[in-house]
Amino acid sequence: MIPAIGLALGIIIGLLLQPAVPLWLQPxxxxxxxxALDAVFGAVRAILDGIFDxxxxxxxxxxxxxxxAFIVFLGDKLGVGAQLSTGVVVVLGVRxxxxxxxxRRHLFNA
Amino acid sequence: xxEAPGSGPGGEASGVPARRPDASMTxxxxxxxxxxxxxxxxxxxRREAAGMPRATSLRSLRxxxxxxxxxxxxxxxSYSLTAGNTPRSKARADxxxxxxxxxxxxxxxxxxxxxxxxxxxxxxSAQLGGDALATRSRDLSAVTGATPLRGPGFVLTVDDAxxxxxxxxxxxxxxxxxxxxxxxxDLQYVTNALWEAGxxxxxxxxxxxxxxSSIRFAGSAIIIDRRPLTRPYVITALGDPKRFPAAFADGPxxxxxxxxxxxxxxxxxxxxxKDLTVPAAVRLTTRYATTGDTEDASPSATPTPERSPS
Numbered sequence: 420m421i422p423a424i425g426l427a428l429g430i431i432i433g434l435l436l437q438p439a440v441p442l443w444l445q446p447x448x449x450x451x452x453x454x455a456l457d458a459v460f461g462a463v464r465a466i467l468d469g470i471f472d473x474x475x476x477x478x479x480x481x482x483x484x485x486x487x488a489f490i491v492f493l494g495d496k497l498g499v500g501a502q503l504s505t506g507v508v509v510v511l512g513v514r515x516x517x518x519x520x521x522x523r524r525h526l527f528n529a
Numbered sequence: 530x531x532e533a534p535g536s537g538p539g540g541e542a543s544g545v546p547a548r549r550p551d552a553s554m555t556x557x558x559x560x561x562x563x564x565x566x567x568x569x570x571x572x573x574x575r576r577e578a579a580g581m582p583r584a585t586s587l588r589s590l591r592x593x594x595x596x597x598x599x600x601x602x603x604x605x606x607s608y609s610l611t612a613g614n615t616p617r618s619k620a621r622a623d624x625x626x627x628x629x630x631x632x633x634x635x636x637x638x639x640x641x642x643x644x645x646x647x648x649x650x651x652x653x654s655a656q657l658g659g660d661a662l663a664t665r666s667r668d669l670s671a672v673t674g675a676t677p678l679r680g681p682g683f684v685l686t687v688d689d690a691x692x693x694x695x696x697x698x699x700x701x702x703x704x705x706x707x708x709x710x711x712x713x714x715d716l717q718y719v720t721n722a723l724w725e726a727g728x729x730x731x732x733x734x735x736x737x738x739x740x741x742s743s744i745r746f747a748g749s750a751i752i753i754d755r756r757p758l759t760r761p762y763v764i765t766a767l768g769d770p771k772r773f774p775a776a777f778a779d780g781p782x783x784x785x786x787x788x789x790x791x792x793x794x795x796x797x798x799x800x801x802x803k804d805l806t807v808p809a810a811v812r813l814t815t816r817y818a819t820t821g822d823t824e825d826a827s828p829s830a831t832p833t834p835e836r837s838p839s
Contacts, residue, residue: 429600470573
């Protein structure tokens with residue numbers, strides 16, 4: 420319950436304050452969001468599996484975002500930014516999908 | 530990302546003698562089979578070994594902070610990545626605002642020019658009085674487009690074919706979509722046919738055509754005297770109500786328009802009216818051509834020796 424409240428509160432604050440995102444940070448936003456979603460779904464699955472650990476969650480979220488952003492940054496510098504972004508999205512997307520599938524099995528037994 | 534040593538794919542495979550058939554695809558299989566961060570399982574094992582429950586409580590401060598951060602990230606991203614907020618759309622909005630402000634400026638200056646023209650005309654007629662000179666001046670200014678005119682005539686509305694929308698041009702290819710578009714040449718031809726049929730004054734979308742007006746193409750826009758037109762193109766032509774409309778319809782202009790309509794689907798609508806107004810032309814600059822002095826006219830014939838001062 421507390422994490423859900425924190426999530427909702429964060430979204431509301433972000434939408435209300437509408438902080439100006441610096442231009443150099445904007446390419447990383449979509450990737451960061453996907454990395455964060457991956458961490459969130461992994462955490463939900465871990466909760467349902469009964470092996471949740473808050474420290475692992477926080478560290479995995481932070482490292483997911485940082486590594487994804489770094490890969491995109493590196494790709495931009497090497498001139499293959501779009502391809503590397505696609506790679507990151509594919510990997511994280513597959514993980515999100517299978518985690519959601521596991522969550523679905525837990526919740527609906529189907 | 531936060532793998533405990535020994536729990537990764539390499540540690541798992543070690544000690545297993547039989548090679549898996551898909552061993553060459555370890556990257557794919559680990560990605561597909563082990564989507565959950567192995568760190569969770571490792572941490573749970575550690576806690577179990579220490580005699581604690583496998584899962585930690587959800588009531589922890591750092592969990593709340595992390596969730597807050599994720600929510601903030603999602604909120605900020607959803608706000609700043611929506612269509613209206615990206616830098617590109619901002620630049621576009623800036624450009625549109627600039628165009629609109631400049632257009633308003635042009636409109637204001639045009640209105641000022643028309644007012645000044647009317648003033649000039651008033652002063653002129655007051656000075657000239659009612660004699661033959663004034664009549665001649667009036668006739669001439671009517672012909673050249675210096676004064677607004679009012680009288681019978683007809684309104685010709687020409688518009689692109691219904692299916693040649695601007696948005697579709699990318700799908701059907703420029704050539705195909707352009708088939709049903711009205712182009713500058715159509716307007717040129719129609720206005721020339723109007724003059725030929727005996728029009729006394731012609732205006733397109735409220736812009737008076739004079740003997741020095743130009744109808745041209747700039748990209749995909751039709752411009753008249755360097756001002757762009759937007760469809761539909763409303764051509765107002767004044768002329769003798771008895772002869773002029775019939776003369777136009779029977780002449781080359783009418784034939785041209787009916788060909789446009791039947792071949793390309795261009796929409797053409799003609800309406801004869803008794804009382805129409807045509808505004809005065811805004812730009813009435815006369816251009817002079819002057820002959821040069823004989824000396825200037827043939828500078829190369831007599832080169833420098835004579836002119837050198839010393």
